[in-house]
Amino acid sequence: MKEGLARTRFGFITRLFAGGETSSKVTEAWLGELEEALLRADLSVTLVDSVMLQVRDIVAFQKIDTVPRVLDAVRDALVAVLANGDRELRGAGQKPRVILVVGVNGSGKTTTAAKLAKRLLQSGETPLLAAADTFRAAAIEQLETWAGRIGVPIVSGRPDGDPAAVVFDAVNAAIARGNSVVVADTAGRLHTKGHLMDELGKIVRVTGRAREGAPDEVLLVLDGTQGQNAIVQARQFTKDAQVTGIVVTKLDGTAKGGAVFAIADELKLPVKLLGVGERADDLIPMDPRAFVDALLPKGA
Amino acid sequence: MFEQLSDRLTDTFAKLQGRPRVTDADLDEALRDVRVALLEADVNFKVVKTLIATVRERAIGENVIANISGAQQTVKIVHDALAEMLGGETATLARATSGPTVIALVGLQGSGKTTTAAKLAASLRKEGRRPLLVAADVHRPAAIDQLRALAKQLALPMESASETTLIADVTNAIAGAAANGRDTVIVDTAGRLHIDDAMMDEVASLVSAVKPTELLLVVDAMAGQDAVEAAAAFKARLPITGLVVTKVDSDARGGASLSIRAATGIPVKLMGTSERLDGLEPFHPDRIARRILGMGDILTLVERAQEHVDQKEAEESARKFLESRFTFDDFYKQLQQIKKMGPLGDLMKMIPGMGAIAKQLPDGPTAERELKRVEAIISSMTTQERVDPTLMNGSRRKRIAGGSGTTVSEVNHLLKQFKEMQTQMKQLRPMLQGGRLPRMRM
Known part of the structure; x- marks a missing residue:
């Protein structure tokens, strides 16, 4: 994980440690830089304001006033936000386990x-992919190409077909063939489109008819380069599709995905996985400590 | 964002006006509101800094804090600064002078x-x-x-x-x-x-x-x-x-x-x-500056209307409106045209002053669903029922509810609204036909 996230450690934040004066006192200017570092990482203003208030408090009243000690306190506070909830994928032992992947375009x-x-395959499971994005041109071919690359069977829908039916068929196919887990890709949809969100709700309901209690996991994929709108997305998807966990992608760039703090805080949704590159192996479990360290790196 | 910013500034300035003398610190309080609003809109923090500096300078220059309508004035200063930031004119795509x-x-x-x-x-x-x-x-x-x-x-x-x-x-x-x-x-x-x-x-x-x-x-x-x-x-x-x-x-x-x-x-x-x-x-x-600020975008709305609304049909239903011959059929046609113009929530946001009202209405997707329900109810009516809603007795209402997947009380509600609309039309008629149609202000 460190390797994947290491690339995000750039420029600005390292200035917080400029000159290696590790025991230097906290100054007003430094506090300003800390605030900017947090804002720049897309943390919500509300959260940053609350962090900064606490920091000023501990500096003034607890006499914790050196840069490394204050940074540690901030890191601990942020880690605590992400440590909420169970990060294991749900539904272990279900036959088959059903995971839906949802999100905006x-x-x-x-x-x-x-x-x-691929991750599930490597952990000894026998996954089956379901290509239920029947809307976007060539989305099915895209997942089929991936399925071939990683050596996993796939059940595909027809372009413009009923996505709920594809997931339903895939679950039944998994039952028949003995696949232990179904991973279903759905079409991207903006959370503002009522009819598309209704369609997603239907996919979730129909999946439950294929196997009692399914889907076990509804993973909302959030683009890590997105800003405060990610919070609005998470709210709406949780309401319409009963999201159970978050995946933050595109963390191999310079964006830090800080919007997830507000999501974890407000919706109590665990961030389960992180996308850190374009290779099939570039999906790693969330480690709150490492995630926060990438945001506020130690001793640059 | 600007609904919130407007509200916030109004509160802040109301507080300020209660004070005997307004200081720089008070202005800073107002600017903090601007800053939060901009950051919540994902405006880059460096850009926010520059923008706040500009706004601060102008606010002092225009003596905003001494002004009764200081909140509005500040909103305008922010709007202008944003519009400048977005660049003045509409940029067009260049064409090659030779070759493709x-x-x-x-x-x-x-x-x-x-x-x-x-x-x-x-x-x-x-x-x-x-x-x-x-x-x-x-x-x-x-x-x-x-x-x-x-x-x-x-x-x-x-x-x-x-x-x-x-x-x-x-x-x-x-x-x-x-x-x-x-x-x-x-x-x-x-x-x-x-x-x-x-x-x-x-x-x-x-x-x-x-x-x-x-x-x-x-x-x-x-x-x-x-x-x-x-x-x-x-x-x-x-x-x-x-x-x-x-x-x-x-x-x-x-x-x-x-x-x-x-x-x-x-x-x-x-x-x-x-x-x-x-x-x-x-x-x-x-237009985008105005939209970011929740100030409405009437020009885009008008353009969308021109693009998607059939002019003849619109005139026809306006005439029917005036003659109180407006039926569920006409209503249905209008719904179709509105739908073509885009999601309701988006349309609302383009109307100046509607930003705040849109917030109190059901959220965008819910409004779309309402619209779908109304459509379903009308589709389940017979041709005669659409023209003459007085036909609607209990068993007809029950049939329509069944056919549209709604409840009788939802059907009743729509019929009641439609009746109210017809009453309002009758009241409007003398005024409209007298040529005293109030001029639309942009």
Whole structure:
């Protein structure tokens, strides 16, 4: 994980440690830089304001006033936000376990579905992919290409077909063939489109008819380069599709995905996986400590 | 964002006015509200800083704090500063002076390049151009299939490149364009990270071989703080000529993509406003500033109305309206036309002053559902019932509820609303026919 996230450690934040004066006192200017570092990482203003208030408090009243000690306190507070909830994928032992991958357009659902199938394969499961993005041109071919690359069977829909039916068929196929887990890719949809969100709700309901209690996991894929709108997306998807966990993608760039703090805080949704590259192996479990360290790196 | 900003500023200034003397510190309090609003809209923090400094200077210059309507005045100062930040005039796409015009699209993964390429082709064809699509995304699995499928939907020609002969394939496609009667070539490239040197080298060589007339950077409206850094990195390697902001139909404020304009000077030229292939619009800085600020965008609304509403039908229903002959049939037709104009929530936001009201209404998706329910109820009525709602007895209502998947009380509710509307029309009639129709103020 460190390797994947290491690339995000750039420029600005390292200035917080400029000159290696590790025991230097906290100054007003430094506090300003800390605040900017947090804002720049897309943390919500509300959260940053609350962090900064606490920091000023501990500096003034607890006499914790050196840069490394204050940074440690901030890191601990942020880690605590992400440590909420169970990060294990749900539904272990279900036959088959069913995982739906949902999110807005271009967030990286198809790639994430493929990477997740590969992870599950490597952990000894026998995954089956379901290509239920019947809307976007060639989305099915995209997942089929991935399925071939990683050596996982796939059940595909027809272009413009009923996506709920594809997931239903895939679950039944998995039951018949004895696949232990179904990973279903769905079409990207903006959370503002009522009819598309209704369609997603239907996919979730129909999946439950294929296997009692399914889906076990609804993973919302959030583009890590997105800003405060990610919070609005998470709210709406959770409402319409009963999201159970978050995947943050595109963390191999310079963006830090800080919007997830507000999501974890407000919706109590665990961030389960992180996308850190374009290769099939570039999906890693969330490690809150490492995630926060990438945001506020130690001793640059 | 501006509904909130307006509210916040009004509160802050109300407090200030209660004080005997307003100080600089008080002004700073007001500016903190502005700052929070801008950051919540994903405006880049550096841009926010500059903007706040500008606003502060002007607010002092205009003596905002001494003014009764200081809140409104500050809102205006922020609006003007934002509009300036977005650039003054509407930017247009350049055309090549000789040979085919080449437009290449670049950007991060998932920003919407392929969809934009197809939309751009569709929109240029509408202007009478003859576009050729070139699929040069040789990396993402099935990206070429995606553009091929879109080209097929549009019945436009498409050529594709392969990884080993990328540059030759693209230059050949452009060279052959004129011979095939194509005057415009749109090149879709792979999504890439601005810090991926190998991928940036690839696109840099492609661009220097192709020398596009327009090199457009495609940016997601929902992007966060890092968008400016990414755009600056693209600009440092490539002669970017404009921005396309996509997914504007989300409820994102789009502050980050607009910060790119301020931080890098790249003008925003186009915006993607729906998943449909006609969802691409020219970018109007002033209108967008107003929309970011929740101040309404009546011009876009009027344009959409002109584009989607059948003028004759509209006049016909207006006449029926006046003559109190307006039936459920007419109502249904109007609903269809409104639907064509886009999601209700979006339309509401374009009406000045409606931002705050839209907030109190059910959220966008819910409003769409309401509309669908009304449609379903009307569709379940017989022709006679639509013309004469007085026919509607208990058993008819029950049948309609069953047919539309609603309840009798929902049917009752709609009938009641319709009746109220007819009463209102009758009251309006003398006023409208007397020619005293109040002039619409923009």
